[in-house]
Amino acid sequence: MSTASLSHRAADPRPDETLRFLRASVTAVCNLNCVYCPKDAGMENHVPAGLRGQRLPTAAYLRAMAAIAQTGVVGGIAFTGGEPTLNPDLPMLVAAARGWYRRVELTTNGRMLPERLPEIAEHLDVIKVSLDAADRGLSHAIMRGQRADHDRALDAIRLALRAGLTVGVNVVVMRRNLPQIAAVIRTVADLHAEADTGTAYVSLLDLYYTPSTRRLWLQEFVPLDALAGRLADELGDGVEQHRKGCVIRWFSYGGVQIRVKDSHESTYRGERCRTCTRYCQEGFYGLKLSVEGWLTPCPTGAEHLGVHLAAGLDDAGLAERIAPLAKELTATTATPDSFQRFLTSNDITLDESGRRTLLPLTVLPGIAS
Ligand SMILES: C[S@@+](CC[C@H](N)C(=O)[O-])C[C@H]1O[C@@H](n2cnc3c(N)ncnc32)[C@H](O)[C@@H]1O
Ligand code: SF4
Numbered sequence: 001m002s003t004a005s006l007s008h009r010a011a012d013p014r015p016d017e018t019l020r021f022l023r024a025s026v027t028a029v030c031n032l033n034c035v036y037c038p039k040d041a042g043m044e045n046h047v048p049a050g051l052r053g054q055r056l057p058t059a060a061y062l063r064a065m066a067a068i069a070q071t072g073v074v075g076g077i078a079f080t081g082g083e084p085t086l087n088p089d090l091p092m093l094v095a096a097a098r099g100w101y102r103r104v105e106l107t108t109n110g111r112m113l114p115e116r117l118p119e120i121a122e123h124l125d126v127i128k129v130s131l132d133a134a135d136r137g138l139s140h141a142i143m144r145g146q147r148a149d150h151d152r153a154l155d156a157i158r159l160a161l162r163a164g165l166t167v168g169v170n171v172v173v174m175r176r177n178l179p180q181i182a183a184v185i186r187t188v189a190d191l192h193a194e195a196d197t198g199t200a201y202v203s204l205l206d207l208y209y210t211p212s213t214r215r216l217w218l219q220e221f222v223p224l225d226a227l228a229g230r231l232a233d234e235l236g237d238g239v240e241q242h243r244k245g246c247v248i249r250w251f252s253y254g255g256v257q258i259r260v261k262d263s264h265e266s267t268y269r270g271e272r273c274r275t276c277t278r279y280c281q282e283g284f285y286g287l288k289l290s291v292e293g294w295l296t297p298c299p300t301g302a303e304h305l306g307v308h309l310a311a312g313l314d315d316a317g318l319a320e321r322i323a324p325l326a327k328e329l330t331a332t333t334a335t336p337d338s339f340q341r342f343l344t345s346n347d348i349t350l351d352e353s354g355r356r357t358l359l360p361l362t363v364l365p366g367i368a369s
Contacts, residue, residue, distance in 0.1 A: 011103065011125035011126050011166045011199070012166070012199075013126070013166055013168060013199060013201040013250075013257050013259065014241055014248075014250065014259075015076060015103055015243075016075075017241060017242060017243050019075050019076050019102070019103060020073060020074045020075060020076065020286040020287075020329060021074065021075075021076040021077065021078050021103075021105075021286035021287075022065070022068050022069075022074045022076070022077045022078070022101070022286055022287050022288075022289060023044065023077075023078050023080055023286060023287070023288040023289070024065060024077055024078065024079050024080065024093070024097075024289050025042075025043075025044050025045040025046070025079075025080050025081050025082065025084075025288065025289065025290050025291055026061070026079055026080075026081060026082075026084045026087040026089075026090060026093055026291055027045070027081040027082040027083060027084060027086050027087045027291055028042060028043070028045040028047075028052070028053070028055075028081065028082050028290070028291050028292075029081070029082045029083070029086060030043060030081060030082045030083040030086070030109075031083050031086060031109070031111055031112070031145070032083065032109050032111065032143045032144065032145040032149065033143070033144040033145065034109075034130075034132075034142060034143045034144065034172075035141075035142055035143075035144065035216060036142075036172055036174070036207055036213055036216060036220075038210040038212050038213055040210075040212050041210050041212065041300070041301075042290070042301065043081060043082050044080045044081065044082075044288070044299075045081060045082055045290045045291055045292075046288050046290055046294065046296055046298065046299055046300060046301050046306075047290040047291075047292050047294040047301050048294065048301040048302075048303045048306075049301060051290075051292045051293075051294055051308065052292065052301075053292070054292045055291050055292055056291065056292060056293040056309075056311055057311055058089040058092065058093070060293065060309075060310075060311035061093070061289075061291070061293065062092075062093065062096050063315070063318065064289060064293055064295070064309040064318060065077070065093070065096065065097060065100065065289070066096075066100055067309070067315065067318040067319055067322055068287065068289065068295070068322055068326075069100035069101055070100075070319070071319075071322055071323065071326035073326040073327075073329050073330060074101075074286055074287060074326070074329070075101060075102045075103065076101055076102060076103035076104070076105065076286075077097045077100075077101040077103070077104055077105070078105040078106070078107060079093065079094065079097075079104075079105065079106040079107070080106075080107045081291075082291075083108065083109055083111070083112070084106060084107070084108060085108050085111070085112035085113060085115075085116045086112065087291075090116065090119075090120060091116075091119040091120050094106065094120045094123045094124065095120075095123045097123065098123040103125050103126070104123055104124050104125050104126075105124070105125060105126040105127070105128065106120070106124055106126075106127050106128065107128040107130070107170065108127065108128070108129060108130070108156065109129070109130050109143065109145075109149070109153065110129040110130070110131075110152055110153040110155070110156030110157065111145070111149055111152045111153070111156075113127075113129070113152075113155075113156035113159065113160070114152070114155055114156065114159055117156075117159050117160065117163060121160070121163040121165060124165060125165075125166060126165065126166045126167075126168060127156075127160045127165050127166070127167055127168070128167075128168040128169070128170050128203070129153055129156045129157050129160065129167065129168070129169055129170070130143075130153070130169075130170045130171075130172075131150075131153045131154070131157070131169050131170070131171065131184060131187075132171055132172055132174075132177050132180075132184075133177045133180040133183075133184065134180055134183035134184050134186070134187045135180055135183070136150045136151075138176070138177060138180060139153075142172075142176075142177065154187070154191070157169060157188065157191050157200075158191050158194070158195060160198065161191060161192055161195035161197060161198035161200060162195045162197060162198065163198070164197050164198050165198050165199075166198065166199040166200075166201070167198055167199070167200050167201075168200075168201050168202070168203050168259070169184065169188050169200070169201070169202045169203065170203050170205055171184055171202060171203065171204050171205065172205050172207055173204050173205060173206065173207065173222050173224060173227060174207055174216075174220035174221075174222060175219070175220050175221075175222060176220060178222060178227075181204065181227075184202060185202050185253055185254070185256060185258060186254070188200050188201075188202050188256050189253065189254030189255060189256045192254075192255055192256055193254075193255065199257075200255070200256045200257075201256060201257035201258065201259055202256060202257070202258050202259065203259040204224060204227060204258065204259065204260045204261075205261070206221075206222075206223075206224045206261065207220055207221050207222070208279050208299075209221075209279035209342070209346070210279070214346075218348070221350075223350070224260050224261060224262060225262045227260060228249045228260040228262065231249075231251050231258065231260065232249070232251070235251040235252065235253055235258075236251070238250050238251040238252070238258075246261060246262065246267065246268075247261075247262045248260065248261045248262070249261075249262070267280060267334070267335055267338045267339075268332040268333065268334055268335070269332055269333070269335040269338065270297065270328045270329070270331065270332050271328075271331070272304075272305065272328070273297075273298065273305065274335055275341070276338075277341055277342055277344075277345035277346070278299070278300060278342065279339075279342045279346075280298070280299055280338065280342075286329070287325060287326075287329070289309070292308075293308055293309040293310060293311070294306050294307075294308055294309075295307050295308075295309050295321070295322065295325060296325075297325060297328065297329065306325075307321040307322070307324075307325065308321075309321060309322070
């Protein structure tokens, strides 16, 4: 199938505010080495050390995906990794997900997407491509791959738009790429205009902290509420979306939507992790399934918070293990002080210099209202 000929309904970039996601990590390896990405913590493949590397057979992974959908508590699925396009069974996993989940998303660095897209496009609602700068040199310095990787990411965005998909471009905001944000937005607007189909948005992500990336975080963190304020000055107030206790602001520029999640707002947490001091701005939005079959709401491999959906379990066994986590997801509440608790417990004083960094910045010069 040619992706150029695919006629696809473009999903709204904003998922229904009540929708929870399964973040399905389908590989623990990656073909890039981005500066901010916690490889030692498994990137987004969260699993206790004792299980790491014990990959589930694809048939067992599929049964776990189906059993999680059957709880009715998680309606969307987002494929991630490592780099999910490195899993040769990705087309099978994505096609199966289409039958069980209302919304199917994939996050990728785009490097392999030109080869992969024809097999998966028709099953996807949203594809998220990571691109941290419009400048090739800076982009390369952040992802630490080959120089061609930047162009591969642009090709991925172009092809996904041409396939009629909703394409989100993920930008991890740091001090070093802050001056590039306007250029990324313009690049995406140009690619969208050129494709003349599909839907494009840019997602500005806050840099999350892990112990191994502490130094980088202290140097590079930018509070996104300040950035949202700056965008509002230039693009108008935008639209506010409340999702599981978090505020997400949406702006619009040149046919492209811009998504900013407030990094200081409260997160949704369950009873067991209300006082946790880890950086967890995600909260209990959903569940995460590692390639080893570890199911957890937690962005760490904490053993007491997850369950192992081992290959030998029958349907009843799977349902029994998943049920308490699914129930917990429905009983989460906002925890407004989670970011402050993280700062205090890690002995970090946010000196507001991140905000000052923003002051001279015009995010989108020339269009300020
Ligand atoms: C872990 S990656 C996995 C999927 C794929 N390899 C990719 O890069 O798109 C998923 C997303 O997390 C983002 N990410 C990784 N480390 C991060 C960090 N420390 N803070 C914020 N986002 C991060 C990446 O930029 C990417 O958009
Ligand atoms: S491409 Fe994705 S998984 Fe790989 S290092 Fe970068 S952010 Fe991490």
